[in-house]
Amino acid sequence: MSELPDAAREALATFAEAPGWEQRARLLMQWGERLEPVNDGERSETNRVAGCESHVWLIGQCQDGRWHFRAASDARLIRGLLAVLLARVNGLDANELTQVDMADWFASLGLSRQLSPSRSNGINAVLQRMRELTG
Amino acid sequence: MALFSPWRADFPALAVLEAQGQTYLDSAATAQKPQALIDALSGYYTCGAANVHRAQHQPAERATRAYEDARIKVAKWLNAACPTEIVFTRGATEALNLLAYGLEHLIEAGDEIVISALEHHANLLPWQQLAKRRAAKLQVLPIDASGRIDLAAATGLIGPRTRLLAVSQLSNVLGCWQPLDQLLHLAKAQGALTVVDGAQGVVHGRHDMTTLGCDFYVLSSHKLYGPDGVGALYGRGESLLQLRHWQFGGEMVRVADYQSAEFHAAPLGFEAGTPPISGVIGLGATLDYLADLDTIAIGRHEQALHDLLLAGLAERSGIRLLGSPQVALASFVVEGVHHSDLGHLLTEQGIAVRSGNHCAMPLMKHLGLDGATRVSLGLYNDHNDLQRFFDALDQALELLR
Numbered sequence: 001m002s003e004l005p006d007a008a009r010e011a012l013a014t015f016a017e018a019p020g021w022e023q024r025a026r027l028l029m030q031w032g033e034r035l036e037p038v039n040d041g042e043r044s045e046t047n048r049v050a051g052c053e054s055h056v057w058l059i060g061q062c063q064d065g066r067w068h069f070r071a072a073s074d075a076r077l078i079r080g081l082l083a084v085l086l087a088r089v090n091g092l093d094a095n096e097l098t099q100v101d102m103a104d105w106f107a108s109l110g111l112s113r114q115l116s117p118s119r120s121n122g123i124n125a126v127l128q129r130m131r132e133l134t135g
Numbered sequence: 136m137a138l139f140s141p142w143r144a145d146f147p148a149l150a151v152l153e154a155q156g157q158t159y160l161d162s163a164a165t166a167q168k169p170q171a172l173i174d175a176l177s178g179y180y181t182c183g184a185a186n187v188h189r190a191q192h193q194p195a196e197r198a199t200r201a202y203e204d205a206r207i208k209v210a211k212w213l214n215a216a217c218p219t220e221i222v223f224t225r226g227a228t229e230a231l232n233l234l235a236y237g238l239e240h241l242i243e244a245g246d247e248i249v250i251s252a253l254e255h256h257a258n259l260l261p262w263q264q265l266a267k268r269r270a271a272k273l274q275v276l277p278i279d280a281s282g283r284i285d286l287a288a289a290t291g292l293i294g295p296r297t298r299l300l301a302v303s304q305l306s307n308v309l310g311c312w313q314p315l316d317q318l319l320h321l322a323k324a325q326g327a328l329t330v331v332d333g334a335q336g337v338v339h340g341r342h343d344m345t346t347l348g349c350d351f352y353v354l355s356s357h358k359l360y361g362p363d364g365v366g367a368l369y370g371r372g373e374s375l376l377q378l379r380h381w382q383f384g385g386e387m388v389r390v391a392d393y394q395s396a397e398f399h400a401a402p403l404g405f406e407a408g409t410p411p412i413s414g415v416i417g418l419g420a421t422l423d424y425l426a427d428l429d430t431i432a433i434g435r436h437e438q439a440l441h442d443l444l445l446a447g448l449a450e451r452s453g454i455r456l457l458g459s460p461q462v463a464l465a466s467f468v469v470e471g472v473h474h475s476d477l478g479h480l481l482t483e484q485g486i487a488v489r490s491g492n493h494c495a496m497p498l499m500k501h502l503g504l505d506g507a508t509r510v511s512l513g514l515y516n517d518h519n520d521l522q523r524f525f526d527a528l529d530q531a532l533e534l535l536r
Contacts, residue, residue, distance in 0.1 A: 022534065029534075053490065053492075078476075
């Protein structure tokens with residue numbers, strides 16, 4: 001766990017203490033407010049992730065070999081899910097990114113259901129886009 | 136008002152779901168199954184599966200008889216003139232595709248195919264693609280604010296070039312009955328063929344093909360409490376003769392040679408390959424079960440539940456219904472709340488409703504919405520289900536607003 005980015009450690013600590021769905025939902029909405037801004041120009045078709053029931057945009061930039069993603073959505077809980085996802089991956093290099101077990105990460109936050117195949121919330125589509133961007 | 140369903144206990148999944156903390160309000164997507172169906176499936180597989188219409192051995196004879204009995208049951212359910220007017224398919228979607236391919240030869244460049252703005256993708260895309268293949272024009276009948284096809288507009292749009300009209304009986308999003316009698320009359324006056332998508336409509340009340348007067352009627356078994364993987368196409372005797380064969384393979388052929396073949400007429404000519412035998416037998420058993428119930432009592436129960444649903448939604452502020460639903464379901468949006476957020480929080484609370492575009496993207500676009508939340512009812516639902524939904528809705532909205 002010592003290798004976790006700071007933001008990820010913080011997410012783990014807060015979500016681990018959330019006793020139920022209401023607390024988790026509140027936390028997700030709070031985390032969603034912390035997403036870095038994505039301006040209107042960046043909310044383009046190119047950056048849009050298809051396969052989500054809400055609008056989701058994902059932008060990835062690589063600097064000095066380290067990836068930094070920004071994401072936006074018009075749905076609040078999706079913003080929260082994006083925030084905890086980015087908390088885990090931002091700052092990693094391409095190799096480290098391939099080694100992140102996303103299912104495990106979401107499970108450790110008590111959010112494993114959000115990755116189930118029947119969910120059309122698009123987190124799986126976001127992960128797919130991330131792989132395309134960094135592959 | 137306490138509303139209990141006397142049929143709930145006939146559906147074992149309801150108790151199981153309840154024990155898992157799940158409230159099932161998504162029957163318009165697929166319905167739960169009665170014990171009678173489960174017994175029929177288990178009975179068929181336990182006592183010996185066999186292919187139909189092929190072998191002479193006894194298991195095959197038994198399977199074929201059960202399969203053909205199911206055809207008689209569907210024909211009776213719809214009051215078709217004859218069981219040969221029923222073609223089994225792998226679903227309502229396949230039945231509509233069968234029609235779009237089987238009738239293709241009747242569509243010339245410049246002809247018009249008429250659908251409505253509220254169609255499910257299953258009753259839109261086969262016609263859209265047929266229109267493209269034949270350089271025909273797809274006309275879309277507009278709907279009014281209540282969610283019914285606008286008859287005044289339809290009168291203008293259904294014209295001498297109209298070859299075919301394909302409309303839903305009951306919208307899967309708006310929950311309102313469509314003015315089929317008038318629409319079918321308009322189409323017939325122009326000599327057009329008529330297709331009714333009964334996927335939702337067939338689940339609520341009994342519909343009589345003799346009086347409805349359409350050429351084709353399509354239904355889905357799994358929404359009618361039957362097994363999935365099965366649909367049925369009703370075709371009026373003379374209308375079925377207009378269909379060209381579309382899928383080719385085992386048992387739909389009368390004489391086959393390397394370079395040519397002759398095919399059976401409907402229904403067998405349109406049931407290529409091994410059909411979904413167990414599913415068809417299961418559908419037959421489901422119809423037996425349903426036929427024994429008091430149709431009037433079911434109608435009354437469903438209406439009372441629907442009234443309760445609408446009343447509860449109306450009591451809450453900021454909720455806007457899509458159209459004016461009459462039966463079975465209600466779709467709604469909440470001011471300032473994304474349907475995805477609401478769907479998320481209802482799921483967290485064990486409420487199984489549908490959130491999204493409901494396989495009707497053009498309709499959603501027409502309504503200016505990204506999506507909506509849909510609550511849909513089955514005959515097994517009761518007031519407790521709705522109470523749990525409303526409690527969860529209040530909790531979710533409190534969090535989100």
